[in-house]
Amino acid sequence: MTALADDTLISVRGLKKHFPIQKGWLQRVVGHVKAVDDVSFDIKRGETFGLVGESGSGKSTVARLILRAYTLTAGEILFRQPDGSNLDISTLREAELRPIREQMQMIFQDPYSSLNPRMTLLDLIGEPLIIHGRGSQGEIRDRVQELLTLVGLRPEYVSRYPHAFSGGQRQRIGIARALALNPSFIAADEAVSALDVSVAAQNINLLQDLQEKFGLTYLFITHDLSMVEHISNRIGVMYVGRLVEVAPTEALFAKPLHPYTEALLSAVPEPDPRARHARKRVALKGEIADPANAPSGCAFHPRCAYATDRCKAEVPELRDMGQGRKVRCHHADGLSLTGVIPA
Amino acid sequence: MSTLASTAPEDVRQEERLYTAKPWTLIWWRFRKHKLAVASLVLLILSYSGALFADFVSPYRPFDIEKLQTFVPPQSVHLFSANGFEGPFVYGLKRSRDPDTARVIYATDETRIIPVRFFVEGPEYDFLGLIPTKLHLFGLDDPKQKLNLLGTDALGRDLFTRLMYGARVTLSAGLVGVSFSFLLGLGLGAISGYYGGMLDTSIQRLMEFIRSIPTIPLWMGLAAAVPIAWDPLYVYVLITVILSLIGWTYLARVVRGRFLALRNEDYVMAARLSGASEFRIITKHMLPAMTSYIIAALTLAVPEMILGETALSFLGLGLRPPVVSWGVLLQDAQNLRSIALAPWLLLPGVAVVIIVLAFNFLGDGLRDAADPYGR
Incomplete structure (x- = not known):
C-alpha cells in the first residue's frame, strides 16, 4: 500500500471486475465479461471527478465497485478516513464496511426505481439514520425535515409517499437520502440523465451548492459531455472497461489526446448555429466493442481513424503526459486532435 | 401539514389524502373499482360464513x-x-x-x-x-x-343441509391445501430466487418435472396409498397434502419471480449501500413489495385445490361417506337414474362452479390491484 497525496480522498488502483458468463446445467464458466479492467485514478478532496463513456463502457460498474456494491475481482480502493489515515476498503467484509458506508453514498439514475414506493419520505430518508442509530424518532424526524428543506422540498412532505412527486423532485429526495449521514463522498450515477434539461440544470445547481456548503467530493458519472463540462474539475474517459484518458476539464475540452475523446467531444451539440460549420465532426463507425470479447491490442482500434498495425497487436499503457494528463494511446504524441473550446 | 390543510381548498386536501395514503389503502381503492371482484369477495365471505355456521x-x-x-x-x-x-x-x-x-x-x-x-x-x-x-x-x-x-x-x-356441511370440508380443503403449498412454495421459491445459481436451476428443473406428471393418475396413485380404515380426519389432511404437492410449484414461481425482480431494484441497492442488514432488506423492502402479489397468487390457487378435492372425492379416491363434501355429494349423481329422476343432485357441482369462478374473479381483481404504483 503506497501513501496517498495529502489532498486525495479516494485512490483507485488496478480496479478489475470480471463477471463470469455461465452456461448450461452446471453453470460452467465459459468466459468473462471484463466490465472493468485495470482502472486507476485518484479523486481529490472537494473536487468533482467526471467519468464519461458510452453505454457499456463500465463507468457505472466503477462507481458500484468503489461503493462496494459488488465484490472486486482485483484492485485496491484507498479511502481516506476522517482521522487522516488510509483504509483499503476493497477487501472489507459487509460488517466491517458498515461504518464506512456512513462516509460514502450514491445517487441513482432512475428516480422511480430508486425510492421504495411503499415507504414515506420519513422512512426513506430516515432509514440510514435508523440503521446507524442516529438519534430518537423525534430527532430523526427533525433531521429528515431539515434535509428536505436543504434540497428545496417542503418539510411538511415527510408523511407523503414517493408517488406524490415528479421525477425531478424524486431525484432531490434521493439526494436528501444520500446526504442524511453527512458523507464525505457521493457517487452520482447518471444522476440527472433521466430528467428534462431544465430540471436537470436545477438539480445540478443544487448538487453544486451542496458541494460548496458541505465540502463534498463527487464522482459524477454521465454520458452527457456538456453536463460534465459544467460540473467537473477533472474528467476520466472510459472505453470498454478501461480508462483511456484522464485530464483536467478545460484541457480535455480544448485539446483531447485520445481519438475516442475527440469523437465524443465532436458529438456535443453546438448551440451557436454559425459556429456549427466551423466544427469538425468525427463520426464513429460501428458499435462499442463487446467487453466479453474485446478486440486485440487497443480496444478502440476497429473504430479509430488513426489506427496502425501496432494498435492491433499491442495494448497501450496509460501514460503520464504531464500537467495532470494521462492517455492510453500509442500515437498520443504524434496526433493533433481538435477539441470544442478554443485552447 | 395542519396549516396546509386548514387553508387549502377541498381538492388539495383530497390530493394530500392520496399522497399520504398507505400502500394497502391504495390497493383497496384500486380493488374497489373492480366490481366483479368485489361482488365475488362478498359472495365468498357469505359462503365461508355459511360453511362455518352450517x-x-x-x-x-x-x-x-x-x-x-x-x-x-x-x-x-x-x-x-x-x-x-x-x-x-x-x-x-x-x-x-x-x-x-x-x-x-x-x-x-x-x-x-x-x-x-x-x-x-x-x-x-x-x-x-x-x-x-x-x-x-x-x-x-x-x-x-x-x-x-x-x-x-x-x-x-336434505340436500341444502348436506351442501352446507359439505362446504365446510370442501372450502376449507382449499384453504388448508393452499397453506401447505404456500409453505413449500414460499420457502423453495425464495431460496431459488434469492440464491440463484445451481440451487435455482435444480429447483426449477424439479418443478418442471413435477408439473409434467399428469395430475389425476398421480393423485389416484397417492390417494390409493391412504389406508381405507383411517380416521376420516387424517384422510382429509393427507388429501390436502397430496393436492398441495403439485400446487406449490405455481406459487414458487411467483415468489421466485418477485425475488429476482426485487433483488435488482435500485431501492434495494440503496438500502444495502446505507448499511442495511440482509434481514432488514428482506423484511422492510422485499417482503412488503411481495405480499400483495402473493395474496393474489394464493387466491388464484385456491380453486385448483377445491377442484382437486372434488375430483378425487367424486372418483371415490378422496374423502368417502360418511364424510360430507361436495365431491362426496356428487358421487350420488354418478348414475343415469339420479340424473334422469333427480337432477337436483347435480347442484353441488353448480356450487363448485360458482365458488371457483368467484375465486378467479377475486384473484384477478387482487392481481390488478396488487401494484398500485404502476408507472
Whole structure:
C-alpha cells in the first residue's frame, strides 16, 4: 500500500471486475465479461471527478465497485478516513464496511426505481439514520425535515409517499437520502440523465451548492459531455472497461489526446448555429466493442481513424503526459486532435 | 401539514389524502373499482360464513334420514298465495305412487300453506361444536313437515343441509391445501430466487418435472396409498397434502419471480449501500413489495385445490361417506337414474362452479390491484 497525496480522498488502483458468463446445467464458466479492467485514478478532496463513456463502457460498474456494491475481482480502493489515515476498503467484509458506508453514498439514475414506493419520505430518508442509530424518532424526524428543506422540498412532505412527486423532485429526495449521514463522498450515477434539461440544470445547481456548503467530493458519472463540462474539475474517459484518458476539464475540452475523446467531444451539440460549420465532426463507425470479447491490442482500434498495425497487436499503457494528463494511446504524441473550446 | 390543510381548498386536501395514503389503502381503492371482484369477495365471505355456521344455517342435520321423503324435488318458497300476501311459506306435499312404475311422485298441495319461520327450534346440535342448542336460522314449526330447499337424496336427507356441511370440508380443503403449498412454495421459491445459481436451476428443473406428471393418475396413485380404515380426519389432511404437492410449484414461481425482480431494484441497492442488514432488506423492502402479489397468487390457487378435492372425492379416491363434501355429494349423481329422476343432485357441482369462478374473479381483481404504483 503506497501513501496517498495529502489532498486525495479516494485512490483507485488496478480496479478489475470480471463477471463470469455461465452456461448450461452446471453453470460452467465459459468466459468473462471484463466490465472493468485495470482502472486507476485518484479523486481529490472537494473536487468533482467526471467519468464519461458510452453505454457499456463500465463507468457505472466503477462507481458500484468503489461503493462496494459488488465484490472486486482485483484492485485496491484507498479511502481516506476522517482521522487522516488510509483504509483499503476493497477487501472489507459487509460488517466491517458498515461504518464506512456512513462516509460514502450514491445517487441513482432512475428516480422511480430508486425510492421504495411503499415507504414515506420519513422512512426513506430516515432509514440510514435508523440503521446507524442516529438519534430518537423525534430527532430523526427533525433531521429528515431539515434535509428536505436543504434540497428545496417542503418539510411538511415527510408523511407523503414517493408517488406524490415528479421525477425531478424524486431525484432531490434521493439526494436528501444520500446526504442524511453527512458523507464525505457521493457517487452520482447518471444522476440527472433521466430528467428534462431544465430540471436537470436545477438539480445540478443544487448538487453544486451542496458541494460548496458541505465540502463534498463527487464522482459524477454521465454520458452527457456538456453536463460534465459544467460540473467537473477533472474528467476520466472510459472505453470498454478501461480508462483511456484522464485530464483536467478545460484541457480535455480544448485539446483531447485520445481519438475516442475527440469523437465524443465532436458529438456535443453546438448551440451557436454559425459556429456549427466551423466544427469538425468525427463520426464513429460501428458499435462499442463487446467487453466479453474485446478486440486485440487497443480496444478502440476497429473504430479509430488513426489506427496502425501496432494498435492491433499491442495494448497501450496509460501514460503520464504531464500537467495532470494521462492517455492510453500509442500515437498520443504524434496526433493533433481538435477539441470544442478554443485552447 | 395542519396549516396546509386548514387553508387549502377541498381538492388539495383530497390530493394530500392520496399522497399520504398507505400502500394497502391504495390497493383497496384500486380493488374497489373492480366490481366483479368485489361482488365475488362478498359472495365468498357469505359462503365461508355459511360453511362455518352450517349447523345453524341449515334446518336439519346432515345424517337425518326420512324414509318417506326420498328424492323430493326442490321446494320453492312463496310470498303470495291465492289469498294475497302471506309472508314466506311453502305448499304441502302430496305423496303418491305411479300406478305403472310404482315410483313415488310428489305433487304440491295448494290448499296447505306452511309458513317458513326464522329462528325456530329444530333438531338439537352443538353450536360450533360447543354449545348445545336447538335454534336454527329458518325452518317449519311442525316437525312432521319438511322444508327441502334443494330437494332430498335417495335416503331422504336434505340436500341444502348436506351442501352446507359439505362446504365446510370442501372450502376449507382449499384453504388448508393452499397453506401447505404456500409453505413449500414460499420457502423453495425464495431460496431459488434469492440464491440463484445451481440451487435455482435444480429447483426449477424439479418443478418442471413435477408439473409434467399428469395430475389425476398421480393423485389416484397417492390417494390409493391412504389406508381405507383411517380416521376420516387424517384422510382429509393427507388429501390436502397430496393436492398441495403439485400446487406449490405455481406459487414458487411467483415468489421466485418477485425475488429476482426485487433483488435488482435500485431501492434495494440503496438500502444495502446505507448499511442495511440482509434481514432488514428482506423484511422492510422485499417482503412488503411481495405480499400483495402473493395474496393474489394464493387466491388464484385456491380453486385448483377445491377442484382437486372434488375430483378425487367424486372418483371415490378422496374423502368417502360418511364424510360430507361436495365431491362426496356428487358421487350420488354418478348414475343415469339420479340424473334422469333427480337432477337436483347435480347442484353441488353448480356450487363448485360458482365458488371457483368467484375465486378467479377475486384473484384477478387482487392481481390488478396488487401494484398500485404502476408507472
